[in-house]
Amino acid sequence: MAADGQVTLGATVMKHSAKKIRRLYQDKVLAGFAGSTADAFSLFSRFENKLEQFAGNLGRSAVELAKDWRTDKMLRHLEALLIVCDAQQTFILSGNGDVIEPDEGIVAIGSGGSFALAAARALMENTDLSAREIAEKSMKIAGQICIYTNDQMTVEELKAS
Numbered sequence: 001m002a003a004d005g006q007v008t009l010g011a012t013v014m015k016h017s018a019k020k021i022r023r024l025y026q027d028k029v030l031a032g033f034a035g036s037t038a039d040a041f042s043l044f045s046r047f048e049n050k051l052e053q054f055a056g057n058l059g060r061s062a063v064e065l066a067k068d069w070r071t072d073k074m075l076r077h078l079e080a081l082l083i084v085c086d087a088q089q090t091f092i093l094s095g096n097g098d099v100i101e102p103d104e105g106i107v108a109i110g111s112g113g114s115f116a117l118a119a120a121r122a123l124m125e126n127t128d129l130s131a132r133e134i135a136e137k138s139m140k141i142a143g144q145i146c147i148y149t150n151d152q153m154t155v156e157e158l159k160a161s
Contacts, residue, residue, distance in 0.1 A: 001030045001085060002135035004112065005152035006144060009021065013150075022155045025051040028086055029058060030156050034110030043069070043082055043093075058086045062099050072156030081109040087158045112142035112149030132157055141146035 003020035006013060022034040024043050029047070033040030033048060046068065050061035062084055069075045082093040092100040092107050102109075106124065108117035119138040123129055129137065136155060143151040 001020050001083065001157075002139045002153050002155045003032050004110075004149045005154065006140055006148060006150040008148055016150055017152050019147035019154050021154050023156065024048045025056050028078060028158070030083075030085050031083035032109075033080050034113065036078070037069045039078035040080040040082070043078060043080055046075075047084065047093075058089050058091070059099075060086065062091045066093050066097050066099045069095045070156075071092070073128055083107050083109055085158070087160050087161060107140065108138075108142075109150070112139075115145045115149075 001021050001050055005015070005017040005020070007015040018037070020034070021030060023029070024044070026041050026047065029051060033043070036151055043065070047061060049057070049159050051065050054064070055061045069078065078095055083090050084093060090102060090107055092098065092103055092109060096149045103122065104124065106117060106120045108114070108120065116138040119141040123134045123137055132155060136153065139149070139153050140151055143149045
């Protein structure tokens with residue numbers, strides 16, 4: 001999983017080196033966000049509680065968080081998107097109740113997400129690059145196109161279990 005480090009407030013870059021990826025549940029799960037930082041941190045905490053509650057079952061935890069996020073009066077106003085993954089599965093979670101597992105195993109969110117997703121798909125189909133290299137190159141391409149994405153990346157990997 002790769003994330004840029006840019007935080008913007010309106011049209012102003014406020015921070016260049018934010019860490020938008022967290023390791024959760026005994027370092028077996030990665031979670032990344034786009035959107036409001038405070039909202040994302042609240043969701044990370046709630047998601048980690050779901051992982052504990054369901055013994056690390058990523059799919060069940062993702063569905064339960066999405067249900068809470070959509071139906072809870074306070075949570076439904078949170079403005080963020082999450083990507084969560086373990087060594088076998090990847091999901092995008094939203095406040096609309098979406099729990100999306102991609103066909104190709106590639107997902108992207110945020111302002112530069114569409115650019116990174118397109119680049120990653122092209123690289124996956126046309127190169128022999130590793131997943132890490134594809135993530136890094138895709139984020140670099142997104143940063144060259146999207147004004148809300150920079151090239152100061154955080155990359156986290158999970159080892160296959």
